[in-house]
Amino acid sequence: MQKVYEALKQGSDVRNNLIQLKQMLKEEGALEQYLSMTEDDELIASFLQDEDPKTRKNAALILGLLQSQESIEKLWEAYVKETQLFVKGAYLSAIQKLDCKNYETQIKRHYQKLLAYEPLEEEKKHIQDELKELRRLVIQFDGGISRHPFVGYDKPRDFILTTIKNYQDTTGVQVESGATRMIPMGVQVVGGNIREALNIRTFREILFTLRCEKNLPPQPVVIAKELAKSNLTRILSELHEGGAPFYFRLEIRGNMPLDKKSAFAKKLAAEIEQRTRHFLVNSTEHYEVELRLVQNRNGGFYPCVKLFTIPMKRFAYRKYTTASSMHPSLAALLTELASNWLTERAKVLDAFCGTGTLLMERMYALPVRTAYALDIFGDAIQGARENAGIAHMNINFVQRSFFEFEHEQKFHEIWADFPVRGKKTKEELDEYYRLFFEKVRQLLTERGRIFLFGNENGMTKKYLRLHDDLHLKQEFCIREKDGAYFYIIEMREPQKAEPDDAADADVPPEATQ
Numbered sequence: 001m002q003k004v005y006e007a008l009k010q011g012s013d014v015r016n017n018l019i020q021l022k023q024m025l026k027e028e029g030a031l032e033q034y035l036s037m038t039e040d041d042e043l044i045a046s047f048l049q050d051e052d053p054k055t056r057k058n059a060a061l062i063l064g065l066l067q068s069q070e071s072i073e074k075l076w077e078a079y080v081k082e083t084q085l086f087v088k089g090a091y092l093s094a095i096q097k098l099d100c101k102n103y104e105t106q107i108k109r110h111y112q113k114l115l116a117y118e119p120l121e122e123e124k125k126h127i128q129d130e131l132k133e134l135r136r137l138v139i140q141f142d143g144g145i146s147r148h149p150f151v152g153y154d155k156p157r158d159f160i161l162t163t164i165k166n167y168q169d170t171t172g173v174q175v176e177s178g179a180t181r182m183i184p185m186g187v188q189v190v191g192g193n194i195r196e197a198l199n200i201r202t203f204r205e206i207l208f209t210l211r212c213e214k215n216l217p218p219q220p221v222v223i224a225k226e227l228a229k230s231n232l233t234r235i236l237s238e239l240h241e242g243g244a245p246f247y248f249r250l251e252i253r254g255n256m257p258l259d260k261k262s263a264f265a266k267k268l269a270a271e272i273e274q275r276t277r278h279f280l281v282n283s284t285e286h287y288e289v290e291l292r293l294v295q296n297r298n299g300g301f302y303p304c305v306k307l308f309t310i311p312m313k314r315f316a317y318r319k320y321t322t323a324s325s326m327h328p329s330l331a332a333l334l335t336e337l338a339s340n341w342l343t344e345r346a347k348v349l350d351a352f353c354g355t356g357t358l359l360m361e362r363m364y365a366l367p368v369r370t371a372y373a374l375d376i377f378g379d380a381i382q383g384a385r386e387n388a389g390i391a392h393m394n395i396n397f398v399q400r401s402f403f404e405f406e407h408e409q410k411f412h413e414i415w416a417d418f419p420v421r422g423k424k425t426k427e428e429l430d431e432y433y434r435l436f437f438e439k440v441r442q443l444l445t446e447r448g449r450i451f452l453f454g455n456e457n458g459m460t461k462k463y464l465r466l467h468d469d470l471h472l473k474q475e476f477c478i479r480e481k482d483g484a485y486f487y488i489i490e491m492r493e494p495q496k497a498e499p500d501d502a503a504d505a506d507v508p509p510e511a512t513q
Contacts, residue, residue, distance in 0.1 A: 001030065005037055014047060018058040025065045034066070041068040048074055053084040060087070064094030072098045076106075085126035092133035096140065104141045111138050115278050128270040135281065145247055145286040150309040152239030156191040160304065161203035163187060163333075164478060170336055171202045185294070194310075201314055201332035201364070207292065207304040208235060215300035216293070218256075220264060223293070224271030227303060233279050236289065240309060245281040246289050248272075251306075254295025317391035320355050320383030326417055326453075330478075331361035334486050337476055338365075338451055341488050345369045346412035349443065351402040351436075356384030358417050358453075360391055371395045372411075374402050403435050410445040418454030429459060437463040437470065441491060449473075450489040455482050468494040 001024050007017045024030050044066070047059035056078065063071045072095065079091035100107070111134040119127040139145055156178065163171045163186035171187050172180045178192030186203060197206060212230035216223045236246050250265045269282035272291070280289070288308050293301040315328040335342075335358075346368050350359040353373035363371060373395050375381050381399045388395045398405065402416075416436070421429055433456065440450055450470075454460065464470050474488040 001033055002037060005034070005043075008043060014050065015052055015055045015058065018044075018047065018055060018062060022058055022062050022065065025062065031066065041066055041071055044068070045071045045074050048078040053087050056082070056084075057087045057090040060090040060094045064090075064097045067097050069098050072100060072103075076100075076103055085123060085130065088126070089129040089133045092130065092137065096133070096136055100137065101141075107134060107137050108141070110134060124270060124274070128273070131273075132282075135283070139283075139286060145283075145288070147288045147309050148236075148240035148242045148246065150239060150307065150311065151241055153195040154193065155238070157194055157239075158188075158190050158209045159192060159194070159197070160185055160207045160209060161187045161189065161197060161200065162205045162207060163203055164330065165480075166477070167202075167333060167337075170333060171200060174200045174202070198310070198312070198314065201361070202329060202336050204327070204329045205306060206310070207306050210235075210303050210305065212303065214302055215296065215298070216303060218264070218295075218299055218301065220268035220271050223268055223301065223303070224275045227272060227291070228275035230303075232305065233276060235305070236279075239307070244279040246279065247283040247287045248280050248289040248291055249282070249284055249287040251290050251292040252295075252301075253292065254301070256295070317360060317387050317393075318355075318357060319390055320386050321357075322355060322380060322383070324420075325355050326357050328357050328361060331358045332364075334358065334451070334453060334478075335361045335365040337474075337486060338488055341449055341451075341473065341490075342366045343412045343449075347409060347445075348372070348413045348415065349407075349411045350374065351414055351416040351440075352419060353384055353397070354380050354417065356387050356395065356397075358415055359395065360388065360393055362413075362415060362451075363393055363395075372407070373397050374400055374405055376401050403439055405439075405443075407443065410448065411443055412445055412448050413451060414440050414444060414448070415451045416453065418452065418456070421456065429456065433459040433463050437467055441467065441469065444491045446492060448491050450487070450491070452487045452489065453478070453484070454487075455479075455484045457483055457485050460485070460487060464489065 001021070004017050004021050004024070008014060008021070025034060041063060044059050044062050045068070047055055050056055050059070060075060060078065063075060075091050075094050079088060079095070082088050082091065095103070111131070114127065114131055114134065117127065160183070161171055161175070165184070168182040168187050172182055175187060175189055175192060176196050179190045181188045181190075185207075188209070189197065194206070197203075210227070210230045210232055212226050216226055237243070250269055252261050252265055256264065272280055273282055290306040290308070292304050292306055294304070295301055318328055342362075342365060344366055348359070348362060348368045348371045350356070350371075350373040353359055353375045356373055359371060359373050362368070371394070373384060375384070376399065378399050381397050384395075385397050388397070424432065444450070452460065464472055469491055471490050471492065472487060473490050476486040478484045478486050
């Protein structure tokens with residue numbers, strides 16, 4: 001670094017040395033090393049006047065990395081005077097890292113002026129970058145984005161409740177208002193009531209549909225034009241208090257390569273801003289709207305909208321989770337599928353509770369007498385205990401292996417979200433399942449039931465065959481991709497074979513030969 005700094009003092013190969021210094025300053029401890037070599041940043045600030053625009057750009061970025069408060073006036077003056085559009089964003093990026101409160105009025109004025117400007121085609125990219133940096137400063141001045149309050153609960157709306165494939169009907173039958181149609185994504189509702197829909201626990205997301213072409217070509221300009229013509233801005237206005245802008249992010253779902261998807265999204269976001277006259281403003285950090293494009297088999301895109309402004313209270317208890325925690329909508333689906341087999345006022349045990357999601361959804365479905373939850377991981381048990389407290393549920397949490405658990409009373413229901421195989425060998429997995437089915441037979445009451453979710457169909461069926469007191473009542477393929485199944489199993493005494501009347505009759509010995 002000393003060598004680079006000395007070369008800059010000599011004015012030698014300035015642009016390349018600035019680039020090298022910029023990279024060095026991003027390394028740990030580099031800032032302290034640089035500051036030990038110089039008492040001020042006058043040298044770097046002097047390059048803001050260089051005739052080479054790329055030199056000016058790198059000098060500005062370095063002053064930002066140095067958090068050089070003394071240079072803010074020079075940075076602002078250089079920004080205002082700059083004629084090269086691709087450089088202007090660098091000044092603003094540096095200013096963001098400094099105390100720029102004294103420039104708030106000027107920055108906001110520049111922002112509004114640029115919003116009203118109609119850029120030429122060749123200017124669009126750089127103007128968009130400049131707007132992005134100005135917007136970050138405006139948000140910084142305003143203390144962040146204040147989300148629009150959602151107020152569109154009662155007026156009939158068109159939306160989709162996304163569900164697990166093949167289980168759309170489980171959610172569809174719970175929709176009370178509006179017309180429903182089962183589609184691959186879930187349940188399409190026309191004229192539905194959002195307030196009612198939010199009480200349904202088995203859907204994953206609520207997406208709003210748009211009145212526009214449903215098979216948009218993979219062309220950013222065409223998509224943006226179609227979205228701007230649709231009822232998108234009207235929906236956002238009707239569902240919320242307050243006016244524009246609405247901050248959005250893009251979610252592109254399809255088989256597009258990552259590099260192409262990134263370029264596609266960037267181009268599309270800029271076009272949407274321009275064509276909605278900045279009613280919609282793109283932000284990957286602060287957003288309240290997601291514009292989702294789902295690619296179909298023909299390469300076209302289906303557009304829909306997800307709102308982060310809707311207060312979601314269905315799973316408010318779920319404060320603590322782990323990477324392996326079951327999604328609550330899946331837990332709710334499993335309990336709904338099991339609804340005909342649940343026992344009211346049952347004694348219930350969760351064998352591998354994690355943070356408690358599956359057991360709590362079971363308790364939401366039907367009251368229980370007592371509930372026990374087991375897990376070997378202390379952090380999971382602590383998180384589950386906190387979640388149960390939020391839900392006001394009385395659950396006995398025990399940090400212990402299911403295979404070592406003993407209880408004086410037997411249980412009517414045992415629930416198990418089986419741990420994934422991980423690094424277990426086939427032999428170890430086989431032993432795990434053997435021990436599980438031996439243990440449940442010790443803990444279940446007569447006619448007690450096992451509700452098992454796992455992705456080892458072969459192992460499950462093997463041990464059901466080996467235990468004639470365990471009867472598979474119902475099974476559901478939840479996910480074909482990873483072979484995830486949900487089993488409902490009942491334990492009861494094996495039926496004794498009826499005596500053979502012919503065998504008991506008085507038959508002459510020779511007749512039996």
